[in-house]
Amino acid sequence: MSSLHEFIRAAYEQAPAIREKFLSAGLQPSDIRTVSDLGRVPVTRKDELAKRQRSNLPFGGFLTLPVDRLQRIFISPGPIYDPQGPGADYWRWGQALTAAGFTRGDIVQNTFSYHLTPAGMMFDDALRHLGCTVIPAGVGNTELQVQILRELGVTGYVGVPSFLYTLLQKSRELGLSRQDIRLCKAWVAAEKLSEDLRALLARDFGVEVYQGYGTADLGCVAFECPERRGFHLADGVIVEIVDPESGRSLAAGQPGEVVVTVLEPSYPLLRFGTGDLGALTDVPCPCGRPGPRLTGILGRTMDGVKVKGLFLYPHQISDFQARFPEIKHCQAVVSQEDFRDVLTLRVEPVLGVPVDDLAARVQREAKEVLRFTCRVELVPPGTLANEKLLIDARNWD
Ligand SMILES: [Zn+2]
CATH class of the missing domain: 3.30.300.30 (ANL, C-terminal domain)
Structure with a gap:
């Protein structure tokens, strides 16, 4: 995509929902040339996306391709239909996993769910794109998963932090020691990771845990670097922190709703309101990656x-x-x-x-x-x- 302006113009021309939103706000594509102009576009929240999908199945007028060009269609709670458009690593998680040290040669047990909802496939695609070997383990079956962990020489875990802890505790109960298990890296999301649990997993089990932030609709939004002090914003998205009532952008440091624009031409979600509460910091990260960081997800905006x-x-x-x-x-x-x-x-x-x-x-x-x-x-x-x-x-x- 050569510029934000061209992306907006294509979205306006090809996605009826974007055109409707622009017209209702009295906007033309030429009004949006820079990131700071984006604030004029009304925020789309999940309930609006669900409603638009009901009245215009299956994708509510946001999809710019014929449905038969999609790789997969997922069904998130709502129900909301989530498209997987063309290309490898469609949701951009590869960058997050790379920052956590996942690389060619890793054997990765992916414990996110593989059916209906996108999480399992999202990470499966990204890991295979990096050259990792993936075990599509999915949810549950604790004892079998411990057996897999040991017998297949698994080096990486992807899933929620609580299940990682359950697996490693179970391995101890079954009499396995640190020498029996090669697992040394884990990438977790979708659940709050406490620093106590992170420290325990490193100290007692030798597993370094990294986390990231994204949603089923958006894919990768932000992720930790080895410094693990907040989340770097992913390539391919624009992240704003906005006042949940007015939709206006807030300055760095102020908490507000995380609003994300995904620069994905096949499904251009402009200013998608996550309902998650976050803040950005401008303080440079010692790792040297440029740009602001999310200082964590602080809760839900509706609690404010x-x-x-x-x-x-x-x-x-x-x-x-x-x-x-x-x-x-x-x-x-x-x-x-x-x-x-x-x-x-x-x-x-x-x-x-x-x-x-x-x-x-x-x-x-x-x-x-x-x-x-x-x-x-x-x-x-x-x-x-x-x-x-x-x-x-x-x-x-
Ligand atoms: Zn960093």
């Missing part, structure tokens, strides 16, 4: 609450609490007085710590870090143990 015109998300409250070792639990409550939003931080101190100036310090730091002026309320031990991090107590009736 708008307070005084700014979104507040549960992870911000837990991050904030982590700055104070003397706080055991913290909860943010949004209420209204005189039709104005009031943010109250309810703070449960660790039992026995002095709390003289705690409230004042929390208030100062909240202003600095969360960028909200808030009230602070100290609560007795046990009050917040099973409470949500963020509560919207405003009455909208």
